[in-house]
Amino acid sequence: MTVTLVPAPVVGSDPASAGSLDVLGVPGEINLDYAATAPCARVAADAVTALLPWYASVHRGAGALSRRCTLAYERARQTVGDFFGARADDHVIFTRNTTDALNLLGRALPAGTTVVTFAGEHHANLLPWPRGSVRLPVPADAAEAVRALDAALGELRRAANPGLPVLVAVTGASNVTGELWPVADLARVAHRHRARIALDAAQLAPHVPVDLLALDVDYVAVSGHKLYAPFGAGVLIGRADWLDAAPPYLAGGGATARVGAATHDVTWTAGPARHEGGTPNLLGAVALAAVCDALAAADRDALHDREQRLLARLRDGLGALPHVVELRTFGPEAPRVGIVSFVVAGRDSADVAAELAARSIGVRDGLFCAHPLARRLLGEAAARSGRRDLPPTALRASIGLGSTEEHVDRLVAALAARR
Numbered sequence: 001m002t003v004t005l006v007p008a009p010v011v012g013s014d015p016a017s018a019g020s021l022d023v024l025g026v027p028g029e030i031n032l033d034y035a036a037t038a039p040c041a042r043v044a045a046d047a048v049t050a051l052l053p054w055y056a057s058v059h060r061g062a063g064a065l066s067r068r069c070t071l072a073y074e075r076a077r078q079t080v081g082d083f084f085g086a087r088a089d090d091h092v093i094f095t096r097n098t099t100d101a102l103n104l105l106g107r108a109l110p111a112g113t114t115v116v117t118f119a120g121e122h123h124a125n126l127l128p129w130p131r132g133s134v135r136l137p138v139p140a141d142a143a144e145a146v147r148a149l150d151a152a153l154g155e156l157r158r159a160a161n162p163g164l165p166v167l168v169a170v171t172g173a174s175n176v177t178g179e180l181w182p183v184a185d186l187a188r189v190a191h192r193h194r195a196r197i198a199l200d201a202a203q204l205a206p207h208v209p210v211d212l213l214a215l216d217v218d219y220v221a222v223s224g225h226k227l228y229a230p231f232g233a234g235v236l237i238g239r240a241d242w243l244d245a246a247p248p249y250l251a252g253g254g255a256t257a258r259v260g261a262a263t264h265d266v267t268w269t270a271g272p273a274r275h276e277g278g279t280p281n282l283l284g285a286v287a288l289a290a291v292c293d294a295l296a297a298a299d300r301d302a303l304h305d306r307e308q309r310l311l312a313r314l315r316d317g318l319g320a321l322p323h324v325v326e327l328r329t330f331g332p333e334a335p336r337v338g339i340v341s342f343v344v345a346g347r348d349s350a351d352v353a354a355e356l357a358a359r360s361i362g363v364r365d366g367l368f369c370a371h372p373l374a375r376r377l378l379g380e381a382a383a384r385s386g387r388r389d390l391p392p393t394a395l396r397a398s399i400g401l402g403s404t405e406e407h408v409d410r411l412v413a414a415l416a417a418r419r
């Protein structure tokens with residue numbers, strides 16, 4: 001079956017959101033699940049379509065097609081690195097997604113590294129880390145996160161061999177609440193304690209500019225499919241030394257400099273190729289680079305303002321429904337991106353999501369691959385609201401470039417009718 005993607009109408013009349021940054025969609029289908037996977041930006045689809053006739057091997061062929069594809073792949077690496085403010089000596093490694101990027105970093109940690117995270121992280125930033133990692137409790141606010149990290153790193157440096165590496169791994173924006181984490185402050189604290197810091201920017205990058213240098217983080221991990229670039233490429237960007245010293249993430253062709261006749265006679269290459277064994281995902285890289293180019297040229301402040309107005313409308317609408325309770329970690333006014341999780345009192349979240357789907361409104365339900373945080377916030381929501389009939393899982397609505405006031409209003413109206 002051939003599915004024709006129908007371009008969504010250009011979003012609103014806001015020039016900053018029009019033109020090169022419109023997204024594809026299906027008329028009548030309201031997608032409020034951007035945090036899971038964002039729709040495809042037209043520029044990503046166009047870039048892939050333009051390259052498809054040339055589609056051939058990357059770094060493997062001498063023909064014109066292959067050379068063009070190799071060039072496109074390496075240009076994409078440059079574009080993506082520049083977009084995220086990579087330092088000249090950072091590696092920009094294409095991966096499948098953020099999970100893959102953080103697992104790669106996890107495999108590249110020098111022996112004896114302690115990883116410090118907060119319990120509010122997505123599973124992708126909780127599970128790849130070695131035994132002995134430290135998981136700090138979910139803080140009450142951003143300032144407490146900074147204080148807690150400072151105390152924990154001070155303690156770690158006193159207790160452990162001070163020469164051993166420490167990596168702090170934090171999210172930029174929560175996939176459950178959309179709340180922003182104080183990344184630059186956490187980076188300052190980490191570096192004061194001679195620790196490195198990795199930023200999980202899966203939810204941050206689609207909403208605000210992320211710049212390694214400006215934030216002074218050592219690594220950043222991103223998913224293309226959440227950044228309007230389908231075709232499945234993510235990226236890990238960061239310091240070269242650990243990555244070049246680590247065994248290859250994927251052993252095989254492309255990762256080697258020389259392979260001898262003896263079983264283990266292998267010299268692995270250095271640089272990004274060391275961890276990109278096998279034929280790379282050219283189209284994913286090109287799609288991601290196309291979106292990075294378009295976002296770099298866009299008025300990000302205007303996009304952000306527009307999203308914040310929609311988010312306020314969504315939260316106000318939900319807040320006015322007496323049977324809806326929002327989940328949050330920090331205070332209600334804490335800065336956040338366009339993600340809201342909530343429950344409908346007395347209603348199973350999966351049932352509500354299915355009813356919304358029947359009205360062509362797509363949201364997410366469950367614990368959002370952040371089980372420790374989601375369970376905790378559900379408990380807090382019950383205590384805060386005084387309600388004993390909250391369900392054990394939640395709903396999540398998330399917005400972005402193609403979202404409109406009508407989408408938000410339709411969700412709120414549908415929930416108002418679902419008591």
Ligand SMILES: Cc1ncc(COP(=O)(O)O)c(C=O)c1O
Binds near residue numbers: 097099122171173202
């Ligand atoms: C904050 C955060 N980190 C990591 C991930 C993992 O992303 P992916 O599934 O693209 O690997 C997600 C996905 O929802 C996320 O929200």
